[in-house]
């Protein structure tokens with residue numbers, strides 16, 4: 388079964404309510420029609436109700452089996468205004484600003500997630516990553532014990548170590564440019580928690596570097612070692628090791644030579660890159676040179692899932708992110 392088939396099958400088991408703040412965007416509407424057809428989630432769309440229903444009908448969706456919310460209407464916005472003010476008053480937000488902000492579809496969608504009216508949100512076909520992230524950070528906030536929102540790419544690789552096709556988590560690939568040791572540990576925690584839900588297996592975490600277990604020294608090597616120690620305190624139940632070069636993390640033969648006492652070397656499935664340059668460059672090289680599939684960036688670390696789409700995303704990709712969002716809702 389491919390990764391795409393697996394996430395669809397698992398999402399279908401317990402369909403979640405997912406809000407689409409860009410409810411009148413054509414690729415999103417096609418994806419919603421497919422989500423309805425396959426029973427993958429219960430979509431809630433934001434937009435002008437009559438226009439959204441008619442557009443959904445014209446792409447083969449079921450306009451009757453659908454909730455549409457007009458974010459421009461101020462009817463019933465009290466709970467959203469209060470929820471936003473509770474989170475932002477200390478940062479200087481006034482009631483008038485909150486009343487205005489809840490009419491922004493990204494904020495309304497994220498507030499619906501925060502108030503647990505829906506299980507997650509999917510947006511970004513037209514809005515920027517920064518705007519989607521900001522709504523999630525301000526309205527939903529981070530998970531218990533996690534201070535940063537970051538991202539992972541789920542790389543679907545060929546058989547490279549005798550275990551068939553694999554899914555590897557590459558983190559961070561899109562959000563935090565130059566993380567401190569503490570932030571790197573929090574990125575790793577967000578990624579490993581998300582992996583349990585998205586892939587459904589146990590994370591094995593490698594902190595990557597140009598050094599393996601003291602083979603070289605440098606500022607970034609020290610940072611990676613510190614991050615590993617912080618991570619171990621944060622997530623004692625998750626196997627993690629480093630600092631590792633990538634081959635030590637992934638290939639047992641190399642790990643036996645370079646890190647013989649490690650329970651992680653050779654078996655890692657979560658690769659934590661020292662910074663965003665490394666993570667972003669690595670995922671694109673693996674995608675282009677090794678022909679791996681790249682699903683993401685999937686946003687991690689939020690209390691409840693608010694996912695971002697690439698602005699080039701087609702309907703199939705939007706369906707994938709919808710299934711992943713549903714799985715991240717737990």
Ligand code: ACO
Nearest residue numbers: 478516517518520521524534535536537560561562563667
């Ligand atoms: N996790 C948690 N909280 C955060 C994060 C984060 N990653 N970033 C900012 N915050 C918080 C801050 O602590 C601050 O909180 P406060 O208001 O309660 O004090 C608040 O958000 C605002 O902080 P700013 O630094 O002003 O951040 P801003 O709102 O301008 O932007 C954002 C935050 C959206 C995450 C921004 O850093 C961003 O756009 N990141 C990059 C995303 C991106 O564009 N990636 C694409 C490039 S890479 C690629 O495409 C592959």
